Every structure is written in C-alpha cells, then in structure tokens.
Amino acid sequence: MKVVMLVATVVLSVTVQTTSARIFNLTFSNIDLPLVVVVLTSLSGGPIVGLWVGTLAGFLQDVMSGGLVGVSGLAKSLVGVTLGVLATRLMCTGRWYRLLLIVPATIMNVVLFIGVYRLIPFAAPAVDGVNVLQQAVLNVAAGFVVIGVSEQVPALWSRLRGRRVVLAIQRWRTN
Amino acid sequence: MFKRRQRVGYLVLAVVLGHVILISAQVNVRQEVNLLQVVSFSALAGIEEIISFGTNAVGKAWFRYVSLRDAEEENAVLRESIDQLEVQLQQQNALARRARSLQRLLELRNSAELLTLSARVIAVDATPWFRTFTVDRGTGDGVRQDLAVIAPNGVVGRVVGTPGPRAAKVQLLIDRNAAAGALIERTRAAGVVTGVDGQSLLRMDYVSNLEDVQIGDAVVTSGTDGIYPKGFVIGTVEGVRRGDDLYKSILVAPVVEFGNLEDVLIVLNDERFVQAEGNE
Numbered sequence: 001m002k003v004v005m006l007v008a009t010v011v012l013s014v015t016v017q018t019t020s021a022r023i024f025n026l027t028f029s030n031i032d033l034p035l036v037v038v039v040l041t042s043l044s045g046g047p048i049v050g051l052w053v054g055t056l057a058g059f060l061q062d063v064m065s066g067g068l069v070g071v072s073g074l075a076k077s078l079v080g081v082t083l084g085v086l087a088t089r090l091m092c093t094g095r096w097y098r099l100l101l102i103v104p105a106t107i108m109n110v111v112l113f114i115g116v117y118r119l120i121p122f123a124a125p126a127v128d129g130v131n132v133l134q135q136a137v138l139n140v141a142a143g144f145v146v147i148g149v150s151e152q153v154p155a156l157w158s159r160l161r162g163r164r165v166v167l168a169i170q171r172w173r174t175n
Numbered sequence: 176m177f178k179r180r181q182r183v184g185y186l187v188l189a190v191v192l193g194h195v196i197l198i199s200a201q202v203n204v205r206q207e208v209n210l211l212q213v214v215s216f217s218a219l220a221g222i223e224e225i226i227s228f229g230t231n232a233v234g235k236a237w238f239r240y241v242s243l244r245d246a247e248e249e250n251a252v253l254r255e256s257i258d259q260l261e262v263q264l265q266q267q268n269a270l271a272r273r274a275r276s277l278q279r280l281l282e283l284r285n286s287a288e289l290l291t292l293s294a295r296v297i298a299v300d301a302t303p304w305f306r307t308f309t310v311d312r313g314t315g316d317g318v319r320q321d322l323a324v325i326a327p328n329g330v331v332g333r334v335v336g337t338p339g340p341r342a343a344k345v346q347l348l349i350d351r352n353a354a355a356g357a358l359i360e361r362t363r364a365a366g367v368v369t370g371v372d373g374q375s376l377l378r379m380d381y382v383s384n385l386e387d388v389q390i391g392d393a394v395v396t397s398g399t400d401g402i403y404p405k406g407f408v409i410g411t412v413e414g415v416r417r418g419d420d421l422y423k424s425i426l427v428a429p430v431v432e433f434g435n436l437e438d439v440l441i442v443l444n445d446e447r448f449v450q451a452e453g454n455e
Contacts (some may be wrong), residue, residue, distance in 0.1 A: 018298035066305035
C-alpha cells in the first residue's frame with residue numbers, strides 16, 4: 001500500500017509539473033515538483049526509499065522531457081540517498097528543517113544533472129545561478145504546499161470516513 | 176547495522192551503475208531505450224491528456240459562460256479588426272496572384288501542398304532545462320520522428336523521440352539542441368538557426384560577414400535540413416553584429432509565441448517535400 005502511494009505521488013508530481021505550466025501559458029515551469037517529493041519522502045523514509053523514489057521520479061521526468069533518459073534519474077536518486085542518510089543521522093522532522101533542506105537538494109540536483117551532461121557529447125543546458133536560486137525558492141514554496149496537503153489529507157480522510165460511518169448508522173436506524 | 180549500511184551501499188552502486196549504462200547506451204548507439212520509454216511516455220501522456228482535457232473544460236466554461244461581461248466591447252473591436260483583415264486579405268490575394276503568374280513565367284513547378292495534421296498541446300517539458308511539448312497525436316495518426324511541426328504563423332519545431340500511439344514529443348525551435356536551415360528572406364543569405372539557452376530567442380549561425388543583414392529582416396526556413404518545409408517563417412532579425420571570425424552574430428526573435436501555443440500542425444508528407452526540393 002505504501003509503495004502504491006509513493007508511486008502514485010511521484011506520477012502525480014510529474015503530471016502536475018508538465019500540465020500546470022500550460023494553465024498559465026508558460027513554455028516551461030521552473031519548479032521541480034518531483035524533486036520536492038523526492039526530498040520529503042527521503043527525509044521521512046530513509047536512504048532506500050529516497051533511492052527508489054529518486055530513480056522513479058527522475059526516470060519519468062526524463063521520459064517526459066527532451067533530454068537523455070537516466071540523467072535526471074541518476075541525479076535524483078543520489079539526492080534521495082544523501083537526504084535519506086542525513087535523515088537517519090540528524091533530526092529533520094520539523095517542517096522548517098525539511099523546507100530548508102530543499103535548497104541544498106535543488107543545488108545538488110542541478111550540479112549532478114549538469115555535471116553528467118558535461119561528461120557526454122550532448123549539448124548541456126547552461127546553468128544560470130539566478131535561475132537555480134529562483135528554482136530553489138519556488139521549490140521551497142511548492143514544498144510548503146505539499147507538506148500542508150500531506151498533513152491535511154489524512155485528517156480529512158478520517159473525518160470523511162467518520163462522517164460516512166455516522167451516516168451509515170443513521171440510515172440503518174431509519175430503516 | 177554494518178550489514179545494513181553495506182547493503183544500502185551496494186544498492187546505490189547498482190542503481191548508479193544501471194543509470195550510467197543506460198546513459199552510455201543512448202550516447203554510443205544514439206538510440207533510445209525504446210520499449211520502456213514508449214510505455215512510460217504513453218502512460219503518462221494519457222494522464223496528461225485527461226488533466227489537460229479537464230483544465231481546458233474548466234477554462235472554456237469560464238470564458239464561455241462566466242466572463243461574458245466584456246463580450247460586447249470585444250465584439251466591436253473584433254469587427255473592426257475583421258474589416259482591417261479583409262483589406263489585408265485582398266492585398267495578399269493580389270500579391271499571391273502576382274506571385275503565381277511570375278512563377279508560371281519562370282516555369283517553376285508548384286510545390287506539393289503540405290499534408291498536415293492538427294494536434295493539441297497537452298503538456299510541457301518535465302524539466303526546466305529543455306524546451307519540449309507533448310501533443311495528443313502519435314503513431315496511430317501517422318506521426319513519427321523528425322516530422323516538422325508548424326503553427327499558422329511560423330515554425331514550431333520537430334517531433335523527437337519515438338512517439339507513443341496517441342502522443343508525441345515536440346522539440347521547440349528555442350531548445351538548445353534544436354536547429355533549422357534558414358535564409359534571410361531579403362538577401363537569401365543562408366545559415367543555421369539554433370536555440371539560445373534560457374532565452375526565448377534564436378541565434379542564426381554561419382552567415383558570412385560579407386552578407387547584408389539588417390534588423391527587421393524576415394528569417395525563413397531554407398528546406399535544406401530535410402525536416403522543415405522551405406519558406407516557412409521562423410522570425411525576424413532582432414540584433415546583428417559583425418563577428419570576430421568569418422560569420423556574423425545574429426539574434427532572431429521567433430514569430431511563434433511558444434507560451435500561448437494550444438494547437439499546432441504536424442507536417443505529414445515531408446518525404447514528398449524533400450523529394451520535390453531535391454529535384455528543383
């Protein structure tokens with residue numbers, strides 16, 4: 001169940017990443033939503049979860065982009081492992097710690113991504129410091145929303161289930 | 176504890192190695208990871224299509240029923256613009272007639288009419304580093320790699336990667352890895368137009384310093400790349416200066432607004448076109 005939820009979250013993050021820019025008539029989106037999901041799941045699940053979530057998120061991103069398949073996967077899996085290891089050594093459960101860690105994770109992801117492209121005969125995208133910083137800030141904002149949603153969804157779900165049980169009892173009584 | 180750490184280490188090593196092999200395979204053979212890539216791409220494109228359909232429906236409902244307050248005013252403006260366009264159309268028709276008669280005089284063969292397929296843009300690139308779109312047409316509609324994609328006002332890009340049955344990836348002309356054979360329309364100076372990183376501009380390379388290029392000159396496709404049909408508008412020259420080496424440094428502003436693209440046309444009969452160009 002947990003694996004299914006993780007896979008669904010990653011797929012959702014990639015599809016939101018690719019379709020949201022269309023709504024705002026943009027050619028591209030500078031937010032890396034799959035990376036945010038990788039960071040947050042690695043911090044709560046550890047290095048192995050980080051590794052697999054990073055691999056899957058990166059692979060799907062590569063498939064849906066114009067680059068080589070495997071480059072994002074490699075970068076994100078390493079980011080996931082690093083943050084997972086960090087989470088086992090440090091207490092990173094607080095909301096603000098998790099949000100703060102998105103910044104170095106964004107930088108690490110970009111460095112690895114561009115680094116791999118520099119090693120191969122494929123035109124590497126040029127890195128603009130301002131662009132990376134902007135992406136980090138946007139990722140933190142996206143992380144804030146993702147954490148908010150992930151904290152609210154279980155409570156909402158249990159409330160809905162509770163209401164459903166009450167309604168079922170009422171219906172049973174009236175019958 | 177040590178064993179667990181060792182296990183994680185081995186797993187990381189295996190995954191990294193797997194990725195390196197995957198990347199190397201594509202770089203060396205210049206081939207794609209077909210099956211896995213096509214299956215994942217098609218599955219995700221399906222979800223994207225549903226989301227895009229949903230957001231479009233909401234958007235249409237809003238524009239058709241909710242925001243009708245400014246419709247009357249807009250109507251008047253549009254009528255005025257139609258009047259102007261009709262005048263322009265007449266002028267264009269006159270020019271076209273003249274061009275046709277000149278063409279006959281010069282005994283030039285009419286190029287085959289392009290067979291196009293309309294497609295809807297359903298998603299953008301999943302990373303901020305490349306400029307690609309996903310469209311809702313695939314192999315089931317006759318779409319395949321390297322077909323040109325155009326908009327009514329100019330060139331958009333080309334189909335890249337192996338398309339799925341109902342979706343295909345389009346590399347925009349503003350992508351760093353994109354290129355098209357181009358001509359300065361006024362002087363017929365030939366060059367290659369490529370994307371510029373992080374910008375919505377294009378660069379035109381390999382135009383000799385001796386050529387006459389001015390700001391505002393129209394840049395059109397030359398048809399020599401075998402992908403884009405000849406004579407389609409790419410953009411206008413926005414900046415030009417004499418280069419340090421043999422070639423000018425030219426910046427081109429594309430005519431297509433890539434952010435607003437909703438529908439595009441995929442040119443299906445490129446072979447006929449290339450053949451026709453070759454015979455000329």
